[in-house]
Amino acid sequence: MKRRHLISSALALSAAIGLAGPAAMAQDAYPAEPIHITVVWPAGGGHDLVGRLLGNELSKVMDTPVVVDNVTGAGGTTGMRHVADADPDGYTIGVMGLHAISQSFMNANAPTMEDVDPLVYISDDPGALEISADAGIDTLEDYVAAMKDDPMALMNGNDPQGGNSFVFANVIPKGLGIDMMKLPYPGHAPTVTALLTGEVQTATLPIPPVLEQAKAGTVKVLGVASEERHPQLPDVPTFKEQGYDIVTGDFVMIVGPKGMDPAVKKTLSDGILAAAQSAAFTEAATSNGMVLRAGGPEMAAAELTTQVDTVYPLLLDAGLVAEGLERE
Amino acid sequence: MLLSTFFDTLAGFATDPAMLGLIAIGAVLGLILGAVPGISSTMALAILMPVTFGMEPGPAILFLISIFMSSVYGGSVSAILMKLPGTPASIFTQVDGYPMTQQGKAGQALTYALAASTIGGMIGLAMLVVLAPVLAGFATNFRSPEFAAVALFGIVMLSFASNGSTLVATVMGLLGVVLGMVGFDSLTDAQRLTMNAPALQSGFNLIPVIIGLFGLAEILQNLSGFRDKPGTTPVIGRIFVPFSDLVSRWKVMLRGSFIGTFIGAIPAAGSAVAVSIAYAQERRLSKTPEKFGEGHPDGLVAPEAANSASVGGSLVPLIALGVPGDTITAVLMGALMVHGLTPGPLLFAKDPLFVSWIYASVLLALMATLVFGIGMIRVSVLVTKIPPQLMQVFIAVFCVIGAFAIRNDMNDVYVMVGFGVAGFVFSRIGLPVTPLAFGLILGPILEENLRRSLMISRGSWSIFLERPISAALIAVCVVLVALPLISAGLARLRRRSSGAAGQAR
Amino acid sequence: MQPPIDGSTRKTLAAGLVFLLLCLVGLAMLGASRAAWQGSSMPGDPGPFFLIRLCLWATGAAGAGLLILAAVTRGQDRGAPRVEGPGALALPGLLVLSLLAMPVLMKLLGSAPAVAVFATLWIGLLAGLGHGWQPRRLITAPLFGVGAGIFVQLVFVRLLSLPLPN
Structure with a gap:
């Protein structure tokens, strides 16, 4: 039985290396080349995981190799530019989230949301409020009371300005009616580390990076900022259940450059949707804390508009919208 | 209990030809x-991560x-072989x-590197197995002031x-610090020194910088002297190092390995910091x-031992705390998550089999690297037989592709x-580029940790002296800076007094 | 007293000028960045420009110091100054220019053909300069050049699937 592993992995290897790769394919039929999924963050992160898992399924659905390219730098802008500027031939697509909306208002070099074409909506990524087990606070009520008592008592770890947990760190305290001391960390993993070493006591990360810690009890989730409870943490109440109307979240969607041939776009988005709904992707993504809500191009476009309308006032409020990028 | 699980797993792997085959393929590809x-x-x-999707x-x-x-x-x-560091950890x-x-x-050189790498990896692994909880405790004491x-x-x-002037080296280091801050600020998202150019907004990634500073600058240097001396291939001397020469460097290997393991265990410090400190210390x-x-x-x-030992160190936060310590362990963690195995704080207690799996894999991978590495040395030495005119052009091509690929x-x-160009100019006027x-x-x-510490302390610099580890480190820094000055002063005093005494004698 | 860099006044002078130049250029760019920034920093944070300015000032001060040292120690050059023909910088300059053209070339021709062209021209040039312009030697240049192109195509484009332009 173990020998079978070796053979199958040897086969997989040779396929990856391209020895058994499809060399001669009809030029006119799409897809005839490998599809490249651009991930704007370094390998190993949440988006990277989505890209690689989805890419694996997509290559089965479309019967063509799928490659993940990590095009990183400038807070995700380099990668978004790479997607927006690519030939609209259906061979370059990208994984996108809230960051791209923020950057489109903060950096004149970032593509605007009109420069990309939403293809498939993958998942919601609701915001949440976590507290370290060492802080000795178990309920949202106690937390709000402690913060009203002394706003400096507990420090919050979050992204730099424009990142998703920074947006959450603006929305959540506003909804709770408290002030929050926000300490920036470059990314989710360093924020989790700071929560564990006790440098900060709370964090406003989405669920996936703290899922294992929450299950282990080293970190306690005080509330989830979505309409329904998080499927991986069914015991954690939402903010709404606890009497605070706070709903905020990141999202994951797949976008392509503007101007794709409608037939190609249809084939591509159908393929991605099928990959996103495949059993293998669903299982792996769910166990990593993603809240899947797959939908086609129309839904993706509608969700994108909604997100832009939600995020823009927040950025404007925080003074982050760059000169010349204001909306009328 | 963990140790016996470890040995059982190891024996299981080592006697299974399928597993050994996988290790061999992995080692050769790596x-x-x-x-x-x-x-x-x-x-x-x-x-290569997608290759494993179909495996258990x-x-x-x-x-x-x-x-x-x-x-x-x-x-x-x-x-x-080519003065082209492929990873940040091989700068030194x-x-x-x-x-x-x-x-x-x-x-x-390859033999030394392989031996140091193997020994370093072993020591890093041994410390990981024995000391993981202790190291994890050590690592959790590191907050922003300690990082700074x-x-x-x-x-x-x-x-x-x-080599050369300490002052000049320090200034080059400070210039490197400035270069590291080009791009978006990681704390406020402010743009720094970017002039709104996309190339600068991305910041300077270490790999293109070192490929240019070392690899390309070397070619430019060779070309500028090309007319007089078109370049010759060096005579290949003995390929392997006498065993006694390797053994005699055990202290260097040990020191490098300890530095590598400890620095590697600090989240976010990473192997590049470990090798640089190991080199400077040696x-x-x-x-x-x-x-x-x-x-x-x-x-x-020293840096090779530290590099390999830092792997063991960098697995400490991953295994003991469930957070990746650096970018490489982040990819490893991503791969584990694909297989439904997310390292978390309960890993030790919940899944000792999984932990011993990782340990056994590291050990066998080190052995496989040693075996195939020795085999590869003879082949890779042949690279130096390629005529330099050809080699320089090939390296220039690699510089372009390598800079792009990162x-x-x-x-x-x-x-x-x-x-x-900068590296070429700097070496012409005698400025060292390694500190850069x-x-x-x-x-x-x-910068990031200094400023975050000050945010925590509301602008009070005493935060760095209030915490024992950071206070101790700063004290060591002060001593290191002051020592040459003091000893120079003492020498001067002694010279003056011995001048008087010498006359008496 | 000796000049601090390799015991050479000229090198010390050059290094001092480079440091001062970098300091001035850096401060000018920093000024532009500060003017463009509209955000605010957290209480206690010395700001995103604090450490850069500190390092640039230190560089400038060191540059000034080196200039003074160069002035004090002038005429103490150890060893003869290196005599360089005007051609010493021609080849490096040409390589830099052709490397700067590579990204454009790769977009126009595709990566593998661009590499083949680049490698052929340079291998031919170096072989000619080094061993004389014999046709027999020059004939190998396209072989190696195309070989380099094929290597890039096979390893980087096919095997590793890098998104190189094609």
Whole structure:
């Protein structure tokens, strides 16, 4: 039985290396080349995981190799530019989230949301409020009371300005009616580390990076900022259940450059949707804390508009919208 | 209990031909990919990760760790043979490794690197197995002030890391710090020194910078003297190093390994910091520091041991706390998550089998790297037989592709060429470039943590002295800076008094 | 007293000028960045420009110091100054220019053909300069050049699937 592993992995290897790769394919039929999924963050992160898992399924659905390219730098802008500027031939697509909306208002070099074409909506990524087990606070009520008592008592770890947990760190305290001391960390993993070493006591990360810690009890989730409870943490109440109307979240969607041939776009988005709904992707993504809500191009476009309308006032409020990028 | 599980797993792996086959394939792929300039360990893992999607979790971990461990040594091969560091962790490998190649000692340099890498990896693993909970406790004491203090310590050490004037080396280090801050601020998202140019907004990634500073600058240097001396291939001397020479460097290997493991265990510090501190420390302790940079084996052995040992260290936060310590372990963690195995704080208690799996994989991967590495030395030494005119053109091509590949961004090619010119000019006017790379690594760590500490303390600088580890590190920095000054002063005093005494005598 | 860099006044002078130049350029760019930034920093944070300015000032001060040292120690050059023909910088300059053209070339021709062209021209040039312009030697240049192109195509484009332009 173990020998079978070796053979199958040897086969997989040779396929990856391209020895058994499809060399001669009809030029006119799409897809005839490998599809490249651009991930704007370094390998190993949440988006990277989505890209690689989805890419694996997509290559089965479309019967063509799928490659993940990590095009990183400038807070995700380099990668978004790479997607927006690519030939609209259906061979370059990208994984996108809230960051791209923020950057489109903060950096004149970032593509605007009109420069990309939403293809498939993958998942919601609701915001949440976590507290370290060492802080000795178990309920949202106690937390709000402690913060009203002394706003400096507990420090919050979050992204730099424009990142998703920074947006959450603006929305959540506003909804709770408290002030929050926000300490920036470059990314989710360093924020989790700071929560564990006790440098900060709370964090406003989405669920996936703290899922294992929450299950282990080293970190306690005080509330989830979505309409329904998080499927991986069914015991954690939402903010709404606890009497605070706070709903905020990141999202994951797949976008392509503007101007794709409608037939190609249809084939591509159908393929991605099928990959996103495949059993293998669903299982792996769910166990990593993603809240899947797959939908086609129309839904993706509608969700994108909604997100832009939600995020823009927040950025404007925080003074982050760059000169010349204001909306009328 | 964990130890016996470990040995059981090890025995299980070692007697299973399928597993051994996987390790061998992983090690060979890792060695080759790591040795291709521009392919870092991170990329090697990311590229081969999809191959494991179809495997069971156990073999998948084994395969990935095998690639990871062997690519760490593989990265040193291009650094030694072509002065092209393939990974940030092999920056210091080329400093003494490449001069050895020029002297016809490429095989010896590779042997030293492989031996140090294996020993370092073993020590790192042993410390991981025995001390993981202790190291994890040590690592959790590191908060922003400690990170800032470590970075400051590294910058102080850099003045010991290069030949020539300490002042000039320090200034080059500070310039590196400035370069590390180009792009978006990681705390406020402010743009710094970018002039709104996309190439600068992306910041300077270490790989294109060092490929330019070391690899391209070397070619430019050779070309400027091309008319007089078109270049000759060095005579290949003996390929392997006498065993006694290896053994005699056990102290260097040990020191490098300990530094590597401890620094590697600190989240976010990473192997690049570990190798730079190990190199600087070894040069400072050496009786012949002036020979460093001219092909001194100690200057090769120390960073290589630290590099490999830092792998064991970097697995500490992953296994004990469930957070990735650096970018490579982040990819490894991503791969584990694909297989439904997310490291978390309860891993030790909940799944000791999984932990011992990782340990056994690291050990076997080290052995496989050693075996295939020895085999590869003879082949890779042949690279130095390629006529230099050909080699230089090939390296120039590798410089372009390697600079592009790290972030798939063409702007990085321009960055690489720019730093190639800078490295060429700097070496002409006698400015050392290694501290520049040092500053580029440490600068962002220093700045981010310094400022975050000050945010926590509301602007009070005393926060760095209130915490024991950071206070101790800062005290060491002060002593290190003050010591040469004091000893120079004492020497002057002594000279004055002995001048008087000498006359009496 | 000796000049601090390699015991050479000229090198010390050059290094001092380079440091001063970098300081001035850096401060000018920093000024532009500060003017463009509209955000605010957290209480206690010395700001995103604090450490850069500190390092640039230190560089400038060191540059000034080196200039003074160069002035004090002038005429103490150890060893003869290196005599360089005007051609010494021609080849490096040409390589830099052709490398800067590579990204454009790769986009126009595709990566592998661009590499083949680049490698052929340079191998031919170096072989000609080094061993004389014999046709027999020059004939190998396209072989190696195309070989380099094929290597890039096979390893980087096919095997590693890098998104190189094609």
